[in-house]
Amino acid sequence: MILVSLYPFRVDRSNSIHTTLTIVKKLDGKVAVVTGASKGIGAEIAKHLAGEGAAVVVNYASSKEGADRVVDEIVSTGGKAIAVQANVAKKAEIQQLFAETKQAFGKLDILVNNAGIYEFSPLEGITEEHFYKQFDLNVLGLLLTSQQAVKSFGEEGGSIINISSIVSTLTPANSLVYNATKAAVDAITKSLAKELGSRNIRVNSINPGMVETEGARTAGITESEGRRQVEAITPLGRIGQPHDIAPAVVFLASSDSAWITGETLYITGGLY
Template identity: 85%
Template sequence: MKKLEGKIAVVTGASKGIGASIAKQLAAEGAAVVVNYASSKEGADRVVDEIISSGGKAIAVQANVAKKAEIEHLFAETQRTFGKLDILVNNAGIYEFSPLETITEEHFHKQFDLNVLGLILASQQAAKHFGAEGGSIINISSIVSTLTPPNGSVYSATKAAVDAITKSLAKELGSRHIRVNSINPGMVETEGTHTAGIMESEGRQQT
């Protein structure tokens, strides 16, 4: 029997990159996976197809996690399809780097709405849908919460908020058998980091 056999997992922002890899690994461990995406239906469908072709169970559900009605739809679809929820991986996020003088309200709110508000809304719904046995919330933070690179003040602040929220919710929800943890990865080569030119910039700094 696989480690996560019979478990149901929601992974936000799972159409590509880290989220896609997490979704596929959870499925490989036996979990049925809800692959959430905001706009890349093609990417989400590809992840679902890979999981199913490997003998797993998965569905794709569109939702902008920063929108309350859409996040409610995501968890309602999870409940309708699989009947329960055991694991939430809060992976959806965005990173934009900007020097202080060019930071705008849009730049600020875009990142905080998705990286912080979205995480809270998803966690709120997960806590409602976990059964009496509890569940697990895993927040994907970042090493930038402590490294605080130049031009990354807003993004770093969102991830520092994720770290603080994780610690607070772990204390708040522990009595309900809900575990809350975070993972703070360093630089990971994904479609997003290449598109933003981050990997190339990092490579130049290290040579």
């Protein structure tokens, strides 16, 4: 009879009486920073990374309660995590985020640029405030966190995973600025992959379709006619859930994707 394990493992035979099996997780010994991780997709990513053995820094801008809840859930299941407040549109706060990461865990291997904001407006409603609010966080913030992460990665390199969006190519109406920020993220991903590849730093992006999150529910998106229209043209017939996105982040953070960089992975239920 052949026994097949779903997980890799090590066998410890040092004790002559007992033999123990130690499950080897994909991210054992790794340290990850996940921005915007107090809820939604970011929270699920943090929990999945921790579930595969990574120590996780749960970044948040304002929701300390949410971030603490994510940390508590990780720690209660045997993982390692801390919550760190930082507005990742501000360089000084980003520097503090990474300083606290180093102080807590000593190094960095993975950065997930998940923090982002969206506001919808037709052309005539666009203002400077509307533009800069989204570009400062979605684009400049991503660049500044990546800049700091590169300084923090060791000689073995690291993995940067950018959470973009299907809107970068689907380009729905009345979201001009948001669409533009995510198109910028896609371009940055490809450019950084080329720039950083010689240092063994991989850069990839994940572009989700519509996902049911706390923010989407608060904005009324998940109960809207727009949701029904999206589901009607989506081959798999539904919008996504945060747990549909997180496993792909684990893959791109792990050695399973060691020869993948500069790629954009669409997770959309087949909608393009």
